[in-house]
Amino acid sequence: MGDMTSMVKKAEAYLESAGKLTEEYLRGYMPNENEVPGTLHSAMRYALLIGGKRLRPALARAAYEFFGGKPSESICLAMCALEMLHTFSLIHDDLPCMDDDDFRRGKPSTHKVYGEATAVLAGDALCIFAFELIARAGNVAVIEELAHSLGTKGMIGGQIIDIESEGKSVDSATVDYIHYHKTAALIEASLVVGALLAGAEKEDLEHIREFGKGIGLVFQIVDDILDIESSTEKLGKDVGSDVKNGKATYPAVLGLEASKQKATELYSKSLTHLEKLQGKNTETLRNVAALIIERKH
C-alpha cells in the first residue's frame, strides 16, 4: 500500500500535472475575449481559469490511462468538458438566488465581477460548450453518462434537495442523497468517462463506478469537515458558510467524529472495488483516493 504521506505526495504531483494540462487545453479550446461575444467569453474564461484542483479531469485521465488509453484528443476533450461542467455548476451555485456566495477560490464570484445576467449565461454556455466538445470525441455513451450524472437524477437533483433542506432538520438518508447526487455523481462520471473512452469492459466499468461513488462521497464529507475545521485563507471561501446557511452536512447530522468514521469506511470500501480490477496497476487511483481523504484544503 505505501504510507499515506508518500501516496498523497504522489497524488499531488499527478493532480498538478493533470491540472496544468487541463488549463493548457482549456486555453486552447475556449474562444478568447477578442471573439464576439467578448464579455461572455471573458466571464467563462475567468470562471474556468481562476484556479481549482482540476480533480475531475485528473480522475478521467487516471481512469483512461489505467484502462490502457493512449494519448488522444478524446481524453483532452473529456478533461475540458468535465472542468467546464463543474465550473458551470459553481457559477450557478454562487448566484444570489442560490447560495449567494461572493467568493470562490479566494476570488470574487463570477456574478460579482460580471453581473448576474452574464453569470447565468456564462454558466449556460459552459454547460453547452462542454457537450459540444465531448460530442467531438464521438462516443455517445460518454455523453449519456455525463448528462445523466448532471441532471435531475444526478447533480441538479442534489442541488435542489440541498436548497429545499436548508434550515430544516434532515436525516442522514437525506444528507446521503444530497451529497451523492450533488458531488459524488460527477466524480463517479469522471472516472467512468475516462474508462469508457479507453474501451474498458462492462464489468470493470462497474468497479470503477463504485470506486468513484465511494471516493466522491468521501470528498464531500471531507469538504464538510474542512468547512468547520479549516481557516478561510486555506479554503478560499467563507469558513463555516455551510453551517451558517443551515446546510444539511454530514457533521451537522452525524457529528464530527462519526463523519470522520464514515469517510474512513467509505474509503476502505471504495478500495475493495479497485482490488477487483485485477492485473492492472492501481497505484495512481489509490494515491488519488488517499489524497481525497487526507486533504487539508
Next chain:
Amino acid sequence: MGDMTSMVKKAEAYLESAGKLTEEYLRGYMPNENEVPGTLHSAMRYALLIGGKRLRPALARAAYEFFGGKPSESICLAMCALEMLHTFSLIHDDLPCMDDDDFRRGKPSTHKVYGEATAVLAGDALCIFAFELIARAGNVAVIEELAHSLGTKGMIGGQIIDIESEGKSVDSATVDYIHYHKTAALIEASLVVGALLAGAEKEDLEHIREFGKGIGLVFQIVDDILDIESSTEKLGKDVGSDVKNGKATYPAVLGLEASKQKATELYSKSLTHLEKLQGKNTETLRNVAALIIERKH
C-alpha cells in the same frame, strides 16, 4: 405555389398535429412530480407543458420526413430535445436578472410560480436532459449541431449582445447579429437535425440550413412587428414589452415598413433554397414558411 391562406391553414394543421405528438412524447420522457426531486420535475413539466407553438419540433419532423426519414425513436427524441432546449432558454430569459418577465404564454413565468432558484435549476436540467435524450439517438453530428446553435456562437451569443444593447442606439448589423443568433440559429438547427437524422446528403444539408436561417430571421422580424401591432390577449405577453425595455428590434432600427419589406425579401430568398432541393415534395416546408411570415400571433 397555392394561395397563402390555404398554405397557412395546412401549416397550422401540420403544426397542431406535430405539437400534439411533441406533448405526448414530452409527457412520456419527462419524469413526473412523484419522482424525486419532485419540485424540480414539476417546474420542468410546468414550463414545458403550458403551451407553445412547438415550432422547432415540427420543423425537425418536417425536414426528417422531407428527406425520407421513416418513423423512428430518433426523431421523437430530437423533437423533445428541441422543445426542452427552447424552454430552457425561455425560463432563463424570463428571470429577474435577465428580461424580468412575469408572464409567458399567458401564464405566470416559471420563477413566479416556483421561485428563482428552482427556475435556474429547471432551466439547467432541461438543457442537460435534452442532451441526454438526443444522445440516445446515437448521432454525434446532431449533438454538435445542437450545441453549436445554442452556445456563444449561437443562441447565447445573441442573448448576451441583446442584453448589452438594451437602451443603446444600435445599427442594423447588430440587430441582424442578435436575431440571427438569438432566434434563427435554433430554428435552423431544428431543420438540420431532422435532415441529419434522415441521412440527408451534404449539399442538401446546406440548402435546408439556408432555408432555416432565412425563415428563422423572418420569424423574429414578425415577432418584433407583432410585439408592436398585436394585442396582449392574443400574444400572451405584455405587448410592446420589447420597446418598453429598449430592446434592439427590427422595427426600432429600420421602422415598421422596412421591417416588413425585409421579412418579405428573406422569405423569398429562403424559398429559392427549397427550390434547389430537387425531386422532393417541398409542400410542407413551404406551408410552414408561409405560416411563419403570415402569422398573427
